[in-house]
Amino acid sequence: MSRIDDILTQLETISRNPRAQLDACLAAGKKAVGVMPYFCPEELVYAAGMQPFGLWGADMVCDQSRRYYPAFICSILHSVLELGITGKLAGLSAIMIPFSCDSLKGMATNWEVSVKDIPVINVAYAQNRKIDAGTEFTASQLRKIRGQLAEIAGREITDADIAAAVEVYNADRAAIIAFADAAGKHPKLVPAAKRSAVIKAGFFMDRAEHAKLLTELAELLAAEPGDRGYIRVVTTGILADSPALLEIFEENRICIAADQIAAESVDARTQTPVTEDPIIGMAERYGKLEGCSILFDPGKQRGKELVELAKQAGAEGIIWVMTKFCDPEEYDFVPVKRMADAAGIRVLSLEVDRQMVNYEQIRSAVQAFAEMC
Amino acid sequence: MEEKKSAKVILRELQDKIAQDVWDAKNRGEKIGWCASNFPQEITTAMGIQVTYPENMGAAVGAKGGGQRMCEYAEGMGYSNDLCSYSRINFAYADLKECAEQEIPMPDFLLCCNNICNCMMKWYENLALELDIPLLMIDIPHLDKYTCDEDRIRYIRAQFDDCVRQLEEITGKKMDWDHFREVMDVSQRSSRAWLRAIASMSATPSPFSGFDIFNNMAVACVGRGTVAAAEAFEALADEYEELAAKGETTFKGEEKHRILFEGIACWANLRFTYKALQSRGINLTASVYGPAFSFLYQNMDELMAAYAYVPNSNCFERELEMRVKDAIAHKVDGAVFHMNRSCKNWSGNLYELERRFREETGVPTVMFDGDQSDPRVFSEAQYETRVEALAEIMDERKRAKEAQA
Numbered sequence: 001m002s003r004i005d006d007i008l009t010q011l012e013t014i015s016r017n018p019r020a021q022l023d024a025c026l027a028a029g030k031k032a033v034g035v036m037p038y039f040c041p042e043e044l045v046y047a048a049g050m051q052p053f054g055l056w057g058a059d060m061v062c063d064q065s066r067r068y069y070p071a072f073i074c075s076i077l078h079s080v081l082e083l084g085i086t087g088k089l090a091g092l093s094a095i096m097i098p099f100s101c102d103s104l105k106g107m108a109t110n111w112e113v114s115v116k117d118i119p120v121i122n123v124a125y126a127q128n129r130k131i132d133a134g135t136e137f138t139a140s141q142l143r144k145i146r147g148q149l150a151e152i153a154g155r156e157i158t159d160a161d162i163a164a165a166v167e168v169y170n171a172d173r174a175a176i177i178a179f180a181d182a183a184g185k186h187p188k189l190v191p192a193a194k195r196s197a198v199i200k201a202g203f204f205m206d207r208a209e210h211a212k213l214l215t216e217l218a219e220l221l222a223a224e225p226g227d228r229g230y231i232r233v234v235t236t237g238i239l240a241d242s243p244a245l246l247e248i249f250e251e252n253r254i255c256i257a258a259d260q261i262a263a264e265s266v267d268a269r270t271q272t273p274v275t276e277d278p279i280i281g282m283a284e285r286y287g288k289l290e291g292c293s294i295l296f297d298p299g300k301q302r303g304k305e306l307v308e309l310a311k312q313a314g315a316e317g318i319i320w321v322m323t324k325f326c327d328p329e330e331y332d333f334v335p336v337k338r339m340a341d342a343a344g345i346r347v348l349s350l351e352v353d354r355q356m357v358n359y360e361q362i363r364s365a366v367q368a369f370a371e372m373c
Numbered sequence: 374m375e376e377k378k379s380a381k382v383i384l385r386e387l388q389d390k391i392a393q394d395v396w397d398a399k400n401r402g403e404k405i406g407w408c409a410s411n412f413p414q415e416i417t418t419a420m421g422i423q424v425t426y427p428e429n430m431g432a433a434v435g436a437k438g439g440g441q442r443m444c445e446y447a448e449g450m451g452y453s454n455d456l457c458s459y460s461r462i463n464f465a466y467a468d469l470k471e472c473a474e475q476e477i478p479m480p481d482f483l484l485c486c487n488n489i490c491n492c493m494m495k496w497y498e499n500l501a502l503e504l505d506i507p508l509l510m511i512d513i514p515h516l517d518k519y520t521c522d523e524d525r526i527r528y529i530r531a532q533f534d535d536c537v538r539q540l541e542e543i544t545g546k547k548m549d550w551d552h553f554r555e556v557m558d559v560s561q562r563s564s565r566a567w568l569r570a571i572a573s574m575s576a577t578p579s580p581f582s583g584f585d586i587f588n589n590m591a592v593a594c595v596g597r598g599t600v601a602a603a604e605a606f607e608a609l610a611d612e613y614e615e616l617a618a619k620g621e622t623t624f625k626g627e628e629k630h631r632i633l634f635e636g637i638a639c640w641a642n643l644r645f646t647y648k649a650l651q652s653r654g655i656n657l658t659a660s661v662y663g664p665a666f667s668f669l670y671q672n673m674d675e676l677m678a679a680y681a682y683v684p685n686s687n688c689f690e691r692e693l694e695m696r697v698k699d700a701i702a703h704k705v706d707g708a709v710f711h712m713n714r715s716c717k718n719w720s721g722n723l724y725e726l727e728r729r730f731r732e733e734t735g736v737p738t739v740m741f742d743g744d745q746s747d748p749r750v751f752s753e754a755q756y757e758t759r760v761e762a763l764a765e766i767m768d769e770r771k772r773a774k775e776a777q778a
Contacts, residue, residue, distance in 0.1 A: 057429055069711055070720050072455065099515040102491045106721020109689040110516075122517035126528060127487065127494060128510060133531030137514070140524035294491075298498055298508045327717060330453040331460075331495035335502050337451065 004224075007217045008194050011201040011210075018053070019088065021204040025051045026091045031153060033121075033323035034095035035203070036080060036107070037238070038262055038294050040123050041096075041282060043272070044146050046207065047165035048153035053092060054203025055080045056239055056263050059354050068110035073103045074325040075354035076239060081107070084115035093152050098123035098143070100294040101328050121148050127296035129287040138283035146279070162278040169272065172207040175214035176268035180259060182221035183358055184313060187230045187255035189221065193246040199264045200241055201231075230255035231373045234310045236336075238262045238329060242352055244359045247319070251363075252370040257313035260306050261321065266291045291316035295330035302332060310345050316373040317346040319366075324353040346372065380609035381585075384592050387605050391596050392477075398423035404544045405502070407477075409493050410594050411683045412486040412511065415480035415560055415676065416537060418598030419547050419553040424484060425477045429591050430466070431459030435640030437745025444747045457772035458747035461498040467503055482506050482543050484536075486747040488513035488686040490718040507543060509536050513681050516688045521678035529677040556598045557676065563597035564667035566606035571663035573610065574703045576617035578628035583657025584647045585623075587638045593666035622656075629654030630767045633700045635661065635726070636711030636719060642756075643746035649757055650709075653764045659703040661695060685718045693726060697733045706767045709760065710740040714750040737766040 014021055025032050032051040035042050042052040057079030065081040083089050095118050097108045108120045124141045126134030150157045176199055183190040183198070190198070198217070201208040208370055230253045240246070240261050249256070259265045270289045275281035290301045310318055322329055333349065340347045348369040350362050378386075399405050408417065408424035417424050434440055440458060448454055450468060454461075466472050470479060485497040485508060496594035501508035509724050511532045514525055556738065570589075573580050589609070596602035616622060632650070634657045639646050650657065661684050668679040684692065701709065710727050713719055723740070731738050739759040744750035 068722075068724055070723070072714060073717060073721060099517075100491075102716075102718035103721055105491075105515050105685075105718055109722050109725060124514040124517060126514070127491075127512040128532055131531070131535065133528050133535075134512070137524055137528035293495065294513065296494055296498070296510065298501055298510070300498065300502055325455055325717075326456055327453075327492050328495050330456050331492065331499055333453070334451040334464075335499050 002108045004189060004217065004220050005212050007220075008190065008198065010195040011192060014205055015200040015203075018204045021048055022053060022089075022091055031093040032091065032117070033149070033152070034092045035128045036095065036097050036104070037076065038098060038100045038292065039125070039267060039286065039289065040098055041142055041145055042207075043162060043169050043282060044142065044149050044157065045096075046168065047161035048155065048157045050093065050149070050151045050153055051206070052203075053096065054200075055077060055083075055089075056203070056241070057354050058083060059242060061217040061355055064114070065110075068114055069103075069106065072325050073106075074323055076323065077103055077107055079115065079354050081110055083110060084118065087116075089118065092118050094119050094121050094148075095274040096121045096123050098125070101326075103325075103327075118246040124327060125283075125286055129289075129296065135280070135283045136286055137277050138286050142279045142282055154236060159278055162282075163274070166274070166278050166281060168208045168211070172202060172211035172214070173271060175211040175218065176202070176265060178218040179214040179221075180265050180268075182218040184232070184255060184257040185226040186221050186224060187253075188227040189224060191246075191254055192249040193243055196241045196246055196264070227255070229253065231317070231370055232257040232313060232315045233317050233319050234258045234260065234306065234313055234315045235319050235321055236260040236306055238323040238326055239353075240264070240321040242354075242356070244356075245350070245352055245362060248359060248363050248366050253364050254314065254319075254366070254370065257315050260291045260302070260309060262292045262294070293326075293332040300332070300335050300339065303336035307339055307343045307345060310340070311343070315345070317348060317368070317369065320347055320349040322349050322351045324351050379603035380605060383605045383608060386591055387596060387601055388592050390601075391592070392425070394602065395423040395425045396478055405478055405480040405563050406482045406484050407487045408484040409489065409497070411489045411680065412484045413533065413676070413680055414595065414598050415553060415556050416533070416540065416548075417484070418560075419556040420537070420540060420544070420548050421544060422544055423542060424550040424595075425480075426461050426595055427463040427477070428464075429594065430475055430477050431462040431746050432591075432638075432640045434462050434472060434474045435748075436643055438641065440641045440746040441474060441748050443472065444749075457490075457492050457496070458744055459715065460492065462746060463496070464499065467500055480504065480506060482540075483508045485510040486513060486680070488680055488683045490685060492598040492717070507539070509539050511536055511680075513686060515686055516681055516691070519688055519691050521681040523647075525681060526674050526677045529680065532627065533677065534724075557670070559600055559603050560598045560668060561670070562603040563593070563599075563606050564669055566603060566610045566665065567593050567597070568667045570606060571614050572702070573613035573617050574658040577704065578620070578622040578624060579631065579656055579658045579703070580613040580616035580622050582624045582651070582655035583634065583660060584638075584643070586657075586660055586662050587643070590627050590662050590666055597668075599664065600658070624656045625651060626655045627654050630706045630764065631656055631658040631704055632770070633657075633659035633696060633703070633705045633713070634712050634765075635696065635708060635723075637716065637745040639711065639748075639751050640746050642743065642751045642753070645753055646756060649760045653760065655707075655760070655764060659696075659699040659705050661699070663699065671777040689722055689725070692722070693729050693733070696726070696730055700730070700734050700736070705734070705736055706770065707763050708734075709763065710738060710739040712740055712742050714742065714744045715747065716745070737763060737770070739763045
């Protein structure tokens with residue numbers, strides 16, 4: 001097995017069995033804190049010497065969660081709640097839940113009444129995030145969360161701890177971008193499902209280790225000749241980790257040349273500025289983030305960024321992986337698609353859901369798209 | 374001698390005048406805005422800036438039968454039928470610039486506030502891009518505690534001041550802070566009168582049909598900073614109190630049962646939802662619309678906090694308390710919960726809200742599926758069956774109570 005395969009397998013194993021990661025972490029005497037989408041301050045968990053544990057849900061049938069959320073709330077939230085209620089997340093010391101979208105606003109209450117042994121840390125940040133008052137508000141909330149995490153960790157979180165965590169996260173973000181770029185040139189070595197798994201593994205492991213592996217992987221890939229004969233696309237959306245979906249991409253020789261997926265490169269694209277007070281740097285980063293529908297984005301920078309990404313990547317099209325019942329995405333779709341249309345870039349929208357079992361409609365749509373490219 | 378107008382007529386005329394004032398301002402060449410329903414109206418009222426409310430238009434279009442047509446048009450533009458029907462109606466109108474049921478002047482700027490929901494933010498982003506006009510947003514972060522903290526108040530205040538500066542630039546009108554304080558006082562007067570009118574529902578029988586709240590909320594929403602609105606609500610409260618004192622009511626038929634109606638009205642099915650209740654002698658005597666458009670404060674900081682306490686912006690315990698207090702004060706025998714397909718913010722905790730409400734008040738509840746302005750989601754049969762079930766339980770309880778007495 002080549003070193004490339006070795007790293008890919010290692011990261012795939014982690015991303016396919018997060019519970020094993022959590023168990024290993026707990027067995028080593030380390031506390032873990034659940035981190036829900038979007039843009040929660042993972043660095044503070046890391047700075048407290050605890051393991052951040054990403055919670056983007058799972059492909060599963062939800063039953064218990066339906067006592068709390070109606071059917072028209074996205075399956076990311078349904079499945080996270082289902083995992084919590086059914087004890088699959090036992091061992092977490094807390095869960096960070098932001099108010100980023102209307103569906104998430106109900107999550108903390110639904111969690112508190114149904115999963116009583118894992119306390120909630122609410123995460124509020126400013127949506128008017130480019131003004132000083134917005135940065136100050138976000139910083140005030142980060143300080144509050146720092147205090148809550150310190151209590152859970154049973155230790156102080158110093159500025160130096162946070163600065164060190166920021167450094168680790170910045171390195172991992174750079175490594176994700178470098179890897180995604182390299183994977184975009186090597187779809188045979190790193191097909192869509194493996195690409196997704198490599199990035200996703202970061203939610204469940206030490207980010208320093210993740211960064212090290214991804215940096216090595218990117219360097220190894222750079223030494224390999226690029227693969228030809230693939231249809232290059234940019235993906236956009238919230239989440240694109242469905243194995244069935246990614247298999248369809250592979251069947252149709254689709255190469256993800258770049259992504260604007262919230263659970264993949266969106267967060268990684270923005271580094272945290274190094275500031276004297278590291279909390280301020282973290283709050284400032286929030287103001288610089290772009291490319292996600294849950295952010296206040298009056299000029300639709302997301303659309304501009306997407307078109308630019310597609311051009312830079314030499315993409316033949318954009319695949320919008322639309323998370324069912326995600327209203328921020330559904331709002332963005334119309335103007336952003338228009339921007340892509342104006343730039344002459346074709347867009348294919350695929351509605352996906354974590355509870356989906358039949359992908360035949362998606363298969364047909366992707367086949368038709370591939371034939372047009 | 375001219376006959377004294379009823380408060381109902383005064384409010385209807387005032388609503389028409391408020392709508393006409395915006396058209397007149399537009400025709401005079403003034404800059405006018407589209408505004409979110411829970412944006413701090415004190416700003417625009419004090420600056421003499423005319424704004425109109427797409428959410429109110431969405432309700433009116435729904436009530437007049439145009440909801441489905443406009444929603445379908447927006448869906449043809451690419452908008453998912455998963456989205457808020459008010460926003461779909463508004464996107465259709467922004468594109469068509471005409472609507473048989475109701476029209477509003479096209480805006481020169483947008484005023485957004487996300488205390489009511491985050492979808493407002495995405496909706497107005499799209500409008501700003503589509504219409505190529507400025508978007509001013511006051512972000513009110515969801516409350517994680519019972520009370521609004523200093524950090525939030527400071528942040529809201531900074532945006533408030535920033536918004537005033539931007540509006541001065543856009544419209545050329547200056548803020549007169551003395552007048553602003555007067556508007557604050559008048560808004561308090563309106564809010565107190567509105568709450569007094571609502572409080573009269575605690576009388577038995579309630580002096581009016583609770584569905585009238587839905588008819589009056591437009592003025593409570595948009596005009597409460599004006600003396601005319603304050604006077605109209607005072608007249609309304611006086612009328613209701615007078616009726617209550619005499620033991621009279623405008624509710625048609627005997628008031629056998631009293632309920633809390635949770636959620637936005639199904640505007641497209643307003644008559645049906647009303648008749649199914651009224652025909653069984655069920656009157657609506659509690660609704661979150663009472664506190665929704667009454668903002669009580671003593672100073673600027675409290676004003677900022679008041680806009681964080683609007684329904685759906687609060688922590689769950691405060692949301693629950695609002696309903697339970699209202700239900701107890703207005704002596705309800707049951708409750709009807711509307712699972713509104715348009716509103717994820719309102720629906721996300723609705724099952725838990727219903728359970729806790731039932732536990733804390735001890736009254737029976739039912740829930741139905743509907744939508745604020747898209748009639749395709751509402752099923753008459755389901756609503757009828759649920760209301761029937763509730764009526765039977767309330768009848769049974771009433772009989773048991775009377776037998777015990």
